[in-house]
Amino acid sequence: MDYGLRLLHVKIKGGIYLIIPSVTEEQNLVKELIDLSTRDRIRAIRELPMSFEEKKRIRWVMSSIKQCCRIILHQHILGCVCLCHSSARQTLELWQGVMKEIGGKFGSSVLSYFMFLKWLLMFNIFSFLVNFGFITIPLLVYDPLPNIPPNVSFRGLEILTGAGYFNYTVMYYGGYSNETLSGLVDYDMQLAYFFTIAVYMVLCGFALIFSMARSFQRNYILAEPASSCAWQLLCSWDFSITNEKAVRQRKSNLRESLSEKAQMKLLTLSEKLKHFAVHLGSWLLSTGLALGCGASIYYLCQYEQQVHSSMEGLTLLVPFVVSLINLVIPLFYSLFYKFEQYSSQRRQIYALVIRNVFLKMSILGVLCFYWMNVVAKKYSCWESMVGQSLYRLVIADFLFLMLGSFFGEFLSNVIGTRLIPRFGVPEFDIARNVLELIYAQTLAWIGIYFSPLLPAIQIVKFFILFYLKKVSLTQNCQPPRRTGRAAQMQTTFIALLFFPFFVGALSMVAYTAWRLAPSEQCGPFRGLNDTFSVVGVWIDDLEVIPGSQWVVWIYQNVIRSEIFYFLITVVTLVITYIFWQVIQGRKSLMNLLRQQIVNVSVFEEKRLLLMLFIERILFCTQHWVYSKYILL
Amino acid sequence: MGNKQTIFTAQQLDAYQDCTYFTRKEILRLFYRYRDLAPQLVPLDYTNQPDVKLPYELIGSMPELKDNPFRQRIAEVFSEDGEGNMTLDDFLDMFSVLSEMAPRDLKAYYAFKIYDFNNDDFICKSDLQKTLNKLTRNELTEDEVRMVCEKVIDEADLDNDGRLSLEDFQHMIVRAPEFLSTFHIRI
Numbered sequence: 001m002d003y004g005l006r007l008l009h010v011k012i013k014g015g016i017y018l019i020i021p022s023v024t025e026e027q028n029l030v031k032e033l034i035d036l037s038t039r040d041r042i043r044a045i046r047e048l049p050m051s052f053e054e055k056k057r058i059r060w061v062m063s064s065i066k067q068c069c070r071i072i073l074h075q076h077i078l079g080c081v082c083l084c085h086s087s088a089r090q091t092l093e094l095w096q097g098v099m100k101e102i103g104g105k106f107g108s109s110v111l112s113y114f115m116f117l118k119w120l121l122m123f124n125i126f127s128f129l130v131n132f133g134f135i136t137i138p139l140l141v142y143d144p145l146p147n148i149p150p151n152v153s154f155r156g157l158e159i160l161t162g163a164g165y166f167n168y169t170v171m172y173y174g175g176y177s178n179e180t181l182s183g184l185v186d187y188d189m190q191l192a193y194f195f196t197i198a199v200y201m202v203l204c205g206f207a208l209i210f211s212m213a214r215s216f217q218r219n220y221i222l223a224e225p226a227s228s229c230a231w232q233l234l235c236s237w238d239f240s241i242t243n244e245k246a247v248r249q250r251k252s253n254l255r256e257s258l259s260e261k262a263q264m265k266l267l268t269l270s271e272k273l274k275h276f277a278v279h280l281g282s283w284l285l286s287t288g289l290a291l292g293c294g295a296s297i298y299y300l301c302q303y304e305q306q307v308h309s310s311m312e313g314l315t316l317l318v319p320f321v322v323s324l325i326n327l328v329i330p331l332f333y334s335l336f337y338k339f340e341q342y343s344s345q346r347r348q349i350y351a352l353v354i355r356n357v358f359l360k361m362s363i364l365g366v367l368c369f370y371w372m373n374v375v376a377k378k379y380s381c382w383e384s385m386v387g388q389s390l391y392r393l394v395i396a397d398f399l400f401l402m403l404g405s406f407f408g409e410f411l412s413n414v415i416g417t418r419l420i421p422r423f424g425v426p427e428f429d430i431a432r433n434v435l436e437l438i439y440a441q442t443l444a445w446i447g448i449y450f451s452p453l454l455p456a457i458q459i460v461k462f463f464i465l466f467y468l469k470k471v472s473l474t475q476n477c478q479p480p481r482r483t484g485r486a487a488q489m490q491t492t493f494i495a496l497l498f499f500p501f502f503v504g505a506l507s508m509v510a511y512t513a514w515r516l517a518p519s520e521q522c523g524p525f526r527g528l529n530d531t532f533s534v535v536g537v538w539i540d541d542l543e544v545i546p547g548s549q550w551v552v553w554i555y556q557n558v559i560r561s562e563i564f565y566f567l568i569t570v571v572t573l574v575i576t577y578i579f580w581q582v583i584q585g586r587k588s589l590m591n592l593l594r595q596q597i598v599n600v601s602v603f604e605e606k607r608l609l610l611m612l613f614i615e616r617i618l619f620c621t622q623h624w625v626y627s628k629y630i631l632l
Numbered sequence: 633m634g635n636k637q638t639i640f641t642a643q644q645l646d647a648y649q650d651c652t653y654f655t656r657k658e659i660l661r662l663f664y665r666y667r668d669l670a671p672q673l674v675p676l677d678y679t680n681q682p683d684v685k686l687p688y689e690l691i692g693s694m695p696e697l698k699d700n701p702f703r704q705r706i707a708e709v710f711s712e713d714g715e716g717n718m719t720l721d722d723f724l725d726m727f728s729v730l731s732e733m734a735p736r737d738l739k740a741y742y743a744f745k746i747y748d749f750n751n752d753d754f755i756c757k758s759d760l761q762k763t764l765n766k767l768t769r770n771e772l773t774e775d776e777v778r779m780v781c782e783k784v785i786d787e788a789d790l791d792n793d794g795r796l797s798l799e800d801f802q803h804m805i806v807r808a809p810e811f812l813s814t815f816h817i818r819i
Binding site for chain 2: 042045046047049051052053055056059060100103104108218219228229230231233234235236237238239240241242243244247248251252254255258259261486487594597598600601602
């Protein structure tokens with residue numbers, strides 16, 4: 001509700017403006033507000049662009065009108081409850097105070113990293129609760145003691161390697177039985193395992209698509225280009241920064257960027273060619289590096305398998321090398337900016353992000369390929385082996401993230417302040433850190449099928465990581481010097497999380513469930529040809545139960561038939577085309593309206609001029625008539 | 633917990649809650665922040681609505697505002713007398729609009745008034761020049777200032793009258809989704 005245009009601007013003595021609603025305006029306002037419910041009315045009053053006195057007066061007017069209604073009491077109680085609920089929610093919200101502190105000192109773009117971390121933590125908490133509740137607890141209730149062979153005991157090394165004692169517990173796929181547990185109810189472990197994982201992945205997918213679409217709509221479609229002067233001057237200043245040095249630095253950067261825009265430089269042909277050659281070279285270098293790392297990981301895995309010794313510590317070799325690559329190579333990519341010139345800082349960040357994504361995807365791709373093609377065919381209880389590999393990767397990733405904080409931030413700070421003052425205090429590299437989070441979450445998503453309790457490890461990891469990064473940030477880093485487009489970067493990160501990382505993890509799990517034969521000796525799917533046949537078996541069982549024919553019918557004619565998917569695809573394509581046409585129409589309507597605004601103002605000017613002109617003519621005519629007849 | 637406070641009457645607290653985006657706890661916390669600026673001027677008993685105004689110098693020395701280049705304009709826009717001297721109501725109103733719960737249109741309205749230095753309901757070239765000087769520490773040359781201001785008017789002025797009206801400004805804000813998080817002061 002926009003009341004701004006209906007208020008009267010009264011200029012009183014001393015050049016002071018008072019904005020008061022004129023009597024009729026106030027009556028209109030009251031008339032509109034009186035029809036709303038209490039909650040809506042309070043919200044409308046809060047949104048009024050008036051001073052406090054006027055808002056209180058409007059509120060007093062409303063309440064005295066409504067005083068006779070008894071319903072108000074009920075709604076006021078509801079309003080109170082709503083407020084109590086919101087203040088209780090504020091106290092329960094995780095890390096609220098810490099986020100405020102970080103946002104105040106470092107700005108909203110650094111804060112977006114921590115909010116992303118919190119959001120990913122919620123995914124893991126949900127996953128852990130679901131897995132633990134539906135898969136692990138029934139098994140623990142039915143059979144609380146895991147059947148461990150007598151010569152295996154708990155040593156400290158299991159925490160790092162995940163093998164040994166852990167191998168026989170409910171930590172991994174192999175520890176789950178394939179029976180129907182009889183107790184209070186008949187609980188089919190196979191179905192439970194399959195459906196829990198499937199439903200969780202589908203819900204994750206929906207949550208990601210939903211937040212990606214919402215973020216995209218808000219931050220991309222309507223957005224003004226960041227290179228516009230108007231945006232930089234009027235919308236970009238961060239009012240929440242309270243640090244004097246940060247304010248000074250932002251001012252300098254704004255000055256630099258605005259003065260660059262004011263004098264636009266054009267490049268000569270030779271300079272353009274030079275830039276192109278440098279870009280090509282650095283992209284070739286980064287791509288080659290990523291592919292080389294992938295190939296070396298593959299050969300390392302093969303080597304580890306050949307040297308299959310009884311030394312359990314050797315299994316840590318691959319995870320450590322993977323995490324080392326993930327630590328060192330992105331830092332190396334960050335140094336490219338010294339010789340590579342991009343036209344805007346945003347392009348530079350996007351280039352860095354693409355390179356890092358390609359590196360991580362190639363490593364994950366190679367590992368998944370190795371697990372599915374080599375491990376699945378060689379070992380007897382191969383899902384547990386894959387689960388252990390993932391566990392080791394997660395632990396190694398955590399250790400190296402801590403090391404990364406040390407090198408990336410603490411050492412940079414020491415170097416920048418004491419050894420080479422020219423470098424200065426480091427900034428918090430948001431892109432690199434967010435990609436590390438995305439990579440860690442992808443490992444968890446891949447690992448859910450093979451190790452249902454992996455989210456628990458992830459929860460602990462993210463918790464510790466939050467406090468670690470916060471301390472590292474406040475001790476070692478300075479606030480970012482440039483105001484970035486935080487909202488657009490947020491959209492990009494969510495989109496990256498979804499595709500390629502989540503889609504890749506989902507594809508891998510789906511391929512495992514669909515094509516690979518489950519191991520014979522262990523796990524909930526032993527004895528079946530593939531995991532999906534669990535559903536087929538269940539449907540066959542359901543056919544004999546009367547009253548559930550509709551489920552069987554849906555399975556036969558909807559899920560298993562190809563015609564259904566074909567029809568769905570055609571319908572989706574048609575709907576997409578229609579929406580696209582609607583968008584095109586709206587765009588041209590927007591341009592038309594914009595042109596009309598210009599025309600109206602031009603028209604207004606012309607009308608005023610015309611009126612003045614007519615007035616003048618009338619005046620002259622009157623004067624002439626007067627002089628002609630009166631003076632006669 | 634909060635029922636034992638004697639600073640405000642229940643009706644006053646309700647009015648504050650309904651007219652700002654703060655809860656009771658936050659209103660009391662803000663009252664104490666207000667009082668800390670000048671404990672000898674601000675009484676602990678607001679039930680009979682004392683007429684207390686804190687001078688701009690005290691408001692501008694708050695840690696949340698002291699480094700903000702627009703602190704004077706912010707205080708002027710939200711104060712009743714237009715000079716920056718704020719009563720408790722103005723103080724609460726200011727931080728309510730600048731909090732994270734205020735909607736975009738309300739923030740855009742007040743941001744427009746802050747950038748409108750001469751209070752004529754339009755952001756004209758002189759307003760833009762003053763904004764630019766506050767944001768760049770007066771270090772741009774005359775030519776650069778003039779060119780930047782011309783560019784801003786070119787890009788944002790829809791009705792071609794050479795200055796930005798509230799609608800032009802709001803149109804720009806709609807297309808800047810970070811505005812909600814940048815036009816925000818935490819307290």
